[in-house]
Amino acid sequence: MEYLKISQILKDQPVGKEITVKGWLRSVRKNKSFSFLVLNDGTCQGTLQVIVDADAVENYEEVSSLLIGSCVRIDGLIVESGGKGQSVEMQGKAVEIYGKTDESYPLQKKGTSLEFLREKAHLRPRTNLFGAVFRVRHQLAMATHKFFDQQGFYYLNSPILTAVDAEGAGEMFQVSTMDLANIPKHKDGSVDYSTDYFGKETSLCVTGQLEGECFAMGMGSVYTFGPTFRAENSNTPRHLSEFWMIEPEVAFMDLEGNAKLAQDYIQFLIKHTMENTSEELEAIDKFLGFQAKQNKEKYESHLPILEKVRDTKFEVISYTDAIDILNKSGKKFEFKPEWGVELQTEHERFLSEEHFKGPVTVTDYPKDCKAFYMKQNEDGRTVRAMDVLVPGVGEIIGGSQREEDLGKLKQRISEMGMHEDPLWWYLELRKFGTAPHSGFGLGFERAIRYVTGMSNIRDVIPFPRTPKNCDF
């Protein structure tokens, strides 16, 4: 008998065909002479209802007593369904029980808050909500590869282990194979790394950008898509210690091209996801509405905003103009907007949500707000940075044109009190055949959070890592 996945069955509706289906029970309704089993196999949002007659299967007593979450194989006949909201159902002929559950199974119909499910991250992909979230995540990843591949970008696996603090931020995880109970030390008490695996201090990467630049300066257009790490002590719904990042880097591209690429990419992500996971987005939206209602909160679906971002040309303004707009707005902010200081989320959200009522890219930030590698403008005060702001979250992408002039780059490194030595190879990109180039970074989980509307970033990554939390 042919084994069909539930997504296929719902799509092809093979009425009159005897087939096999395999999956987990979402519900069991037992009557005297027949039972309804509702089955999901993870291949789609939908479920298949199976009617099992008491005299149709040998093990009816056992089958009809199965609990939610049990795993079964069912052979049966696909028939048209009389039930509301379902096109076909199955008449069960034989049921094999792969695995039962018991009363301790945590995913009961009630009492499964998002917080609770985070502690059951090994089981939550079996729920309706998380199945939807992770299918959207999958499609966002596929859209990313498709977008860049189609435009001739090469996928670059930048290194995870690194001896360079590329952002100069210092919040890095150390990596070592030394016996931590017996760290070898120099006479002055400092750590002697000579016996460590790499023979020197090593950390987990915070970005793949610098290595991306190496490859762009030879292969033209590249993008990374890999894990990055921050050892910040931030316990917020917006921060993860381990997250995935996408970083394109393009030779011969200036800031205008960079802004255009960022717009195209975000719009492609939304378009692809809406086309391929509309049922999932609706299921999540429904859940969020339900959750808000339970908490007696107002709920406004984010899906219309997503559509607007997908279809609207992104405004582009300078940071200086943005400060002007903020100061003339008459709006009272917690932090007063001030030239020379990085924009706060409240400013970013005001610009995109209230002033422009749509996505906006802010360019040319004060140089002291930004990293050493950004291209310096002739005004001596600003750099060719850009942040893309979208309604609902504020900044979603940060990027820049890179400083391609060796002398200016060295001067900036010195001004910022950084050391040239570990960056010798990065500087050589400017010494040998330098070229204008630009790139940006998108936090993958921030994008998933944005597209799904999920409020906590821990609910859009399979196994979240946060301070004091490295379970599973």
Place this chain on the structure above:
Amino acid sequence: MEYLKISQILKDQPVGKEITVKGWLRSVRKNKSFSFLVLNDGTCQGTLQVIVDADAVENYEEVSSLLIGSCVRIDGLIVESGGKGQSVEMQGKAVEIYGKTDESYPLQKKGTSLEFLREKAHLRPRTNLFGAVFRVRHQLAMATHKFFDQQGFYYLNSPILTAVDAEGAGEMFQVSTMDLANIPKHKDGSVDYSTDYFGKETSLCVTGQLEGECFAMGMGSVYTFGPTFRAENSNTPRHLSEFWMIEPEVAFMDLEGNAKLAQDYIQFLIKHTMENTSEELEAIDKFLGFQAKQNKEKYESHLPILEKVRDTKFEVISYTDAIDILNKSGKKFEFKPEWGVELQTEHERFLSEEHFKGPVTVTDYPKDCKAFYMKQNEDGRTVRAMDVLVPGVGEIIGGSQREEDLGKLKQRISEMGMHEDPLWWYLELRKFGTAPHSGFGLGFERAIRYVTGMSNIRDVIPFPRTPKNCDF
């Protein structure tokens, strides 16, 4: 003027059109009244020859004196080429110099051994050989996503930071934010992890399989594609400390299905790469032949073997039969084949290269050779493991059906002297709705090495990490 990439120019051959091209000089040949500049921009293996007349451009003296590796923008007219092996060339009208090089530029025509280029990993993507290798790498990654996505698999980002030693091998990198010069300790001298970032001992993952199983047991079919780490002290051409791995995991799939999936995947990888990077594979083959000749070694192209693996049904035999074949072969091995001992590379290569003369999948290994999670056979001696062996390298894929029975799994964990506690969540997959399931792992760099024919694994990853080596 329209800016075209060299891949587009060679494909579309826009003869008679004035366009802009940007790239790095592969060679410069200066004559009295004109010069030949050969340009590559990383978009393909090919180059564009540009003829610059002395009186056609203002800065002729400077342009004709440029060194290899310099970066330029050239406006010019595309014309048919009289030169051998090239369809079109360009008559240069204006040249902008983005970045010069000097005599210290390491990528001169001569003296660039692979060893030397490893120390210039930031520049080697600019070479003909490494451009080819990394374009093949890109296509293998795209093929991987395409293969699994088309079959309804979901891409899973399994966690990198972990508190579990999933293979029980112990060769893991530790991760910490504690001050290594002042490690807090308990009274007995052991490390006090309570103040560490995660509050416990944490490492870098060696596999994503266990988390893959969590997702397969709800979403059906998943695959990981991410970095994994081994802190082994292996300085060989086959080992990296940081490498990328692909691990599919499928609910309701038995070992036969697993072997079929592995064959389909490998054949798809080869097919896709041969279709999309034939020029690159030929360029690498040519280089390897040239290198062998220089070293006075015999060279046999691996491309015919690749084609055979692409087109041949993989044989499937049991480990017990394999031992039999080896012992009856009359061949003298360094290590005598013996039931109960893992096959050596010489055995694996004999089986695929000499005996079967093609790919072969060996199944049902002695349980003591394999990991705790493999499904136990009824004979009490073997497990449902499989290794896929291909001519040229031996093992390329390892996998198994997983033990789905909670009792048997617990017993095996205990037999092997492992602890159940950190695996509580993994065990719960068997407690709640367990199902037959299988999966395998493919080391991405081993696959690239196999497809390209490159002999050292450090030459197929952008920035290799090996003992005492974490540069860039």
